[in-house]
Amino acid sequence: MKLKLLILMLISVSAPSFASDTLIIKTSAQCESCKNRLESRLKKIHGIFSANLVIESKELSVVFDKALISPQDIETKVTEIGYDANGKEAKKAAYKRLPACCRKDYKGSH
Numbered sequence: 001m002k003l004k005l006l007i008l009m010l011i012s013v014s015a016p017s018f019a020s021d022t023l024i025i026k027t028s029a030q031c032e033s034c035k036n037r038l039e040s041r042l043k044k045i046h047g048i049f050s051a052n053l054v055i056e057s058k059e060l061s062v063v064f065d066k067a068l069i070s071p072q073d074i075e076t077k078v079t080e081i082g083y084d085a086n087g088k089e090a091k092k093a094a095y096k097r098l099p100a101c102c103r104k105d106y107k108g109s110h
């Protein structure tokens with residue numbers, strides 16, 4: 001009786017309801033237009049279900065299907081949009097295409 005219950009508990013813990021995973025990325029995105037740019041570009045990528053940037057903490061959370069895309073690939077995509085991702089530097093060419101106020105070295109006010 002107790003054993004049956006234990007087995008049931010183990011099954012419910014180990015079986016994921018679907019193949020999605022969440023990745024938190026520390027990024028250099030810092031304003032509302034960065035947020036729109038990042039989220040809309042990421043959501044178009046096959047394997048990514050949702051992307052949400054919290055501007056205050058500069059944390060981007062991405063819900064994805066790990067069978068289709070890896071966390072490393074997602075971080076690379078973020079750098080290709082022009083932002084740092086968990087210590088990976090933004091790709092230079094993409095960074096230069098960002099509006100001046102969206103660059104991390106911007107000294108003016110938002």
Ligand SMILES: [Cu+2]
Nearest residue numbers: 031033034102
């Ligand atoms: Cu911005």
